[in-house]
Amino acid sequence: LLIKLGSAPFHLWLPSMCKNMSWLMLLLILTWQKLAPLFMLSFINNNYLIMISTALLSSIMGSIQAINQSNLQLIMVYSSISHLGWMLPICHINNSLMFMYLLIYTIIIIPLFMWFSMKSTLFTYSLTQLNYSMNKENIFIMSLILSLAGIPPMLGFLSKLMTLNLLLKMNMILLPMMLFISTLISLYFYLNLTMIMTIKSFYILKTYN
Secondary structure, three states: OHHHHOOOOOOOHHHHHHOOOOHHHHHHHHOHHHHHHHHHHOOOOOOHHHHHHHHHHHHHHHHHHHOOOOEHHHHHHHHHHHHHHHHHHHOOOOHHHHHHHHHHHHHHHHHHHHHHHHHOOOOOOEHHHOOOOOOHHHHHHHHHHHHHHOOOOOHHHHHHHHHHHHHHHOOOOHHHHHHHHHHHHHHHHHHHHHHHHHHHHHHHHHHHO
16 A cells, blocks of 8 residues: 555655656546545554654655756655655544645645646656746746645645644654654755746746846
């Protein structure tokens, strides 16, 4: 089940398979495909230590490996692995919260993937080759990216806040701290993505003028 989810350290198949995949197929793999394995894991009560270890590895490795990526597919894949690290610890404690986290994640990435699909050509998935122009649409997309990063008061922040609150109520200290650190690491490439959009938009506007 952990291999099917693409959780670390069983995630190596996921980036190589999804690197040049269409955005629709990638959306299904990163959302719908996770539903059944997470549901089944919520009924497996033993080996919780393995679940926590996998969650920590997923959140940290997903964040670190996304830092030096310029391929949009890979950034979203590693971002998904990092978010999976937030869902795994709570699947035994409160599966309703886990599915709500997955639902919020899905709501955020659907318009984001649709936008990437429209802006990128069939074989172009590089950050530097996308054509940006600063308008209301791009501001909305940047807000979705910041929501994925978990920046308040975005929707993504709400799901992470509820997860941290639940784990702290269970007297878990180290796990929430490590998840928070992984969020700070992932914040780098999310902000880098929004920075590229802003700079290219300014450059296009200046050239046009």
